[in-house]
Amino acid sequence: MPRKGIRAVRKRLLLGLVxxxxxxxxxxxLAALFVMNVYATDRVDRALVEAQHSLPIINGRxxxxxxxxxxxQLPEGFFVAVVADDGRIxxxxxxxSLTGEPITPPSxxxxxxxxxxxxxxxxxxxxxxxxxxRFDIGDKATMRLPGYAEPVRFRSAVVAGSLAPGEDAVQQLxxxxxxxxxxxxxxxxxxxxxxxxxxxxxxxAAETRLLSFVAAATHELRTPLTTxxxxxxxxxxxxxxELAGLALSRIEQEANRxxxxxxxxxxxxxxxxxxxxxREQVDLRGIAAEVVADMSVLMPDRQITLEAPGEVVVEGDExxxxxxxxxxxxxxxxxxxxxxTVTVRRxxxxxxxxxxxxxxxxxxxxFDRFYRAEKxxxxxxxxLAIVHSVVRAxxxxxxxTTAPDSGxxxxxxxxxxxxxxxx
Numbered sequence: 314m315p316r317k318g319i320r321a322v323r324k325r326l327l328l329g330l331v332x333x334x335x336x337x338x339x340x341x342x343l344a345a346l347f348v349m350n351v352y353a354t355d356r357v358d359r360a361l362v363e364a365q366h367s368l369p370i371i372n373g374r375x376x377x378x379x380x381x382x383x384x385x386q387l388p389e390g391f392f393v394a395v396v397a398d399d400g401r402i403x404x405x406x407x408x409x410s411l412t413g414e415p416i417t418p419p420s421x422x423x424x425x426x427x428x429x430x431x432x433x434x435x436x437x438x439x440x441x442x443x444x445x446x447r448f449d450i451g452d453k454a455t456m457r458l459p460g461y462a463e464p465v466r467f468r469s470a471v472v473a474g475s476l477a478p479g480e481d482a483v484q485q486l487x488x489x490x491x492x493x494x495x496x497x498x499x500x501x502x503x504x505x506x507x508x509x510x511x512x513x514x515x516x517x518a519a520e521t522r523l524l525s526f527v528a529a530a531t532h533e534l535r536t537p538l539t540t541x542x543x544x545x546x547x548x549x550x551x552x553x554x555e556l557a558g559l560a561l562s563r564i565e566q567e568a569n570r571x572x573x574x575x576x577x578x579x580x581x582x583x584x585x586x587x588x589x590x591x592r593e594q595v596d597l598r599g600i601a602a603e604v605v606a607d608m609s610v611l612m613p614d615r616q617i618t619l620e621a622p623g624e625v626v627v628e629g630d631e632x633x634x635x636x637x638x639x640x641x642x643x644x645x646x647x648x649x650x651x652x653x654t655v656t657v658r659r660x661x662x663x664x665x666x667x668x669x670x671x672x673x674x675x676x677x678x679x680f681d682r683f684y685r686a687e688k689x690x691x692x693x694x695x696x697l698a699i700v701h702s703v704v705r706a707x708x709x710x711x712x713x714t715t716a717p718d719s720g721x722x723x724x725x726x727x728x729x730x731x732x733x734x735x736x
Contacts, residue, residue: 330505331498338497342490353479357444358433360391361472390475392418395456396447398468400424404458408475416475419443430471441477448472534575537567578695590630590706597625597634597727598657604638605655608646616652617642625657627727629707634727637703638662640696641723651720660729665722671715679713700725 392408402423408416419436422429430447437443448470455464541564548560598621605619627634638655641664645653649668656663671679678684680701683694700723704711709727 326509327502327505331502334498334501335494338490338494342487342494345486345490350479350483353476353482354435354444356479357474357476358446360474361433361444361446390416390477392473394421394425394471394473395467396425396469396471398466400426402471403456403465403467408473416440416477419445419473421445421471421473425469425471435476436473441475441480443473443475445471445473534571537571540564540567590633592628593631594626595629595631595634597627597660597662598623600631600635600638601655601657601662604635604642607639608642612646615646615650617646618652618654619657620654621657625660625729627660627707627729629727630703633703634707637700637725638664640700641725644696644723645721649721661724661726663722663724665720667720670717670719670721671713672717676713676715680711 390408392406394405395403397403400423402421402425405418405421408418417438417440419438419442421436425447430445433444433446435442436445450467450469452468454468455466457464544560544563544567548556601621602619605617608615609617641662642653642655645664645666645668649666651667654663654665656665680697682698684698701711704725704727707727709725711723711725713721713723715721
């Protein structure tokens, strides 16, 4: 994918992630504000009833203010208006805030209509909003008022409580939620950008590896195809019968080479696609012994030693594990003229030679597909790549230990089922 396309995709994904985060935070914030507002309102409604009950009651249901003012009878932020039988407001208290400053009370109709504020209602003033409710005191309620010689009868009391404390709490919560939402958006943006960049880098790296793989495979196949076509063309135009045998022999050799390459490519593709492996108990020592015996017959002039104190049983695909051992031993025999030692012990198989070793930069690429230390070297460059893929598919690991003029040792580690090997 072109870089501009990648940037556009990254931008859309990041914007989508941020939008979802903001939407989620807004929904949570609105729900929290709604719950907080309902709680604050309900708290004031309960306080209205408590304030009505807190007024001093004597002589049945008479409210008396001697000795205590109405303001002293109520919680801060509350006020009461005493209403006569005909709805006139006889007197009212002055509400004060929690800081001691007076609050502008809400406008209450005078006279108060019958049935007004029988249930809590919200009434606004210039300062804040109030929850207001009218309570029926009864027909025997009286109170002493300045300028009246006798107690004055009244029927009801309108009690109001300020919503300012709850609104302040809601505002503080809103500020906190805005800060938290902003912080969450910034954090999600940074984290999303980091994850997307990493994912896109991995995607680009995978695409690069795929292109390199295709290019290398094409190059490897082109060489034998060119050879086949060359020999076929030479045989066709030369007209020399003595070239027929040689041409057919070379064509067959290159066809076999292409067949081997295709088989190895298919094997790698199958492993890349996480093909289900056959799972059976396999004696790693037995496989190593068979491979060493086969190689000793094929190359009787080479010294191949097996060190396997006891049986080592692993779980896996016997055919693929045999290919791992064969590839490692063949690689050591092919690239060195020295003795080769195969060791099997406690879930590990190692193949060591006493050859010239490898430089660090070569050892770092030795398991890459189509990599060959020397360009003129024959082979497909897939043998060790197959070893790496097969071992990883079995849940194991393969490592190389080498240095210039110090030989090379490949070590395969596999999960064991059982082992009777010595130390």
